[in-house]
Amino acid sequence: MIPAIKNKLLVSKIQAGDSDAFAHVYDTNVDAIYRFVFYKVSHKAEAEDITSEVFLKTWMYIKEGNQVQNMKALLFRIARNLVIDYYRANKNKADVGYEDLADVLISDTTNADEQLYQKQIQEFLKKGLKELKDEYRDVLLLRYVEGLSLSEIAQVMDRTNGACRILLHRATASLKKIKKDFN
């Protein structure tokens, strides 16, 4: 079945109240959403809460009869907005620096490998991502970690394709500069 029709079918099932259909959406996307949120809020518990909320809100959005062109983009957009709300409500919370990383890494490798990965990620995060502007971080994550297409990113960020391309370009440049300064 063509993805577009598949998507429409899914959406209409959800609107009709088919909980399995939405469970499928959850299963397919929960890891990605969690990851995205985690890199923005850096706390496991908050990431979990917000992720749950993302799905609930998405479901409500669909149930209210709204159009959905791209499920993934919708989820990320809602996730991004919820994180913005969270920032606003928690201005004074200090960014502790990804301490929950150990709990969150996939434990399907041997210990030595995992430690190496953990170290790599922490290094990268400390040096690079943390310093970036929120927008830059978002586009970089969406593009290089989650593999969203440019038009999908545009939907998430609520901008034009062209604007997102420029954003990506600037984001990469900014990241490089930060790493350079740090070294």
Add this chain to the structure above:
Amino acid sequence: MNTLKRQFAVLSRVKASESWKQDARNRLIADIRFYSFNKPSSLRFFKMRSVAQMVTTIVNPFAWMQSGAALVLVVMIALGGSVASVGATLGSLPGDTLYPVKRTIENVQIVFSPSDEGKARIHLALASRRADEFYALTERIQNSPDESKTSQKAEKALEEVERQVKIAQSAVLKVTESELDQKKKDTIAKELSLKTAHIEGVIDQAVNALSQNISGILEEKAVQVQQDVRRSELYRIETMASLVEDPELLSSMLAPKKELLHRKIEEAVLELQQGLLPSENIQELTAEARALSAFKSGESSGSVALRKSFGLPEKPLDIDSTVPASFILERQERAISLVKELEQLKEALAQEGSVDVFISIEEKIEQGMNQADEIVADLTRFASILGVEDPAVQGTTPPEDQQPLSAPTTDKGVVKGITLPSNDQGKSVSQQDQPQTDTDKMLQDSKKTDKETGNTEQTDPEKDTNEQVQQEPPQDPIPPAI
């Protein structure tokens, strides 16, 4: 660019925990089904917590627990419950109409947990919840128009806290004695550590909030419960130690407790430091003390002249000599040495050590803090009487006293000296009564404190100076006013 891409690829290794994922999925499905039940209009009402999340606040990975929650949900729906009433029930406090429903739900959850471990977890969570309810009520007191009624509710909530802590205690102790799998015991230990830290913190906050209020009875009771709770077996480190075998795990669980103690030491040290009297006062008091001991050794030719020869003002700085300068100085010294002791304990705390060592450090910290409380109270009294203007000092004297006593002569706000009596007459007459009662109180207090600290080396010189002082011509207890 390539390395950048590679590094980003590394980031994709982060994943949510499977158990949480499963939990969240179940909750999501439950919510969807629940909301499908209700009219769309109520969808907008709760933008935050999902229903299932609210009801199953005692998270449990076991499926049968979910069925307990499902049962509750069914009951609520059957009772015509909408999303709004569910939320209202779960946030309700003692005295609210829906509170009994909340307790009923809790009891259902208790019934649904067959294992010792499950029960221990629930009871710990409930104890924590009772503490939260108590705190919420104390907040209400400040805002409510009907204060006495809310105070009563708060008192009852306090009793419930105590009760639930005891229940949790027996549940946890049962687990320690049982033959459960070590992993389960470790889980309970973790819960124990988290919940007890939370309860301690919440009650502490409540006590602080209450101390700014007029309702002294509630505050006293809260402090009492706080102490009882602290001394209960639930808080003893031995309980934790008997649950956990792995020493590393044990020390990581003691971490929140250590942090709490660390913070408390810092607070106590700060209070002590802020309570210290300024050095100008100390210098003058030291001079006084020396002068008085000189009187002791026989040279008593006209006190005023002798005082002048020592370069002292005509009237003693320690107002009514019922609190001799030496006593004030001793308190100051004690404060300084206590700060050092507490700092040392703080360092000892940070080091890794056996459980026994930790327990003894904890005891010493407790003692140190009690002493700190006393000393700060003493120094505060002295400061307000001596007229030290210090924003950090919260004097026990009533506001009417503060103004004439505070002397903004220098930027340090220290009382420099005493003006000639003739200038003071007007002011001093009106104040004569107040300071007298104060100093009477001081006399009683200082005698009490002496007994408590059991400081024998102090009593002798004090007796002497007291006697000496009574022989001097009677002096008016006029506070040095400017």
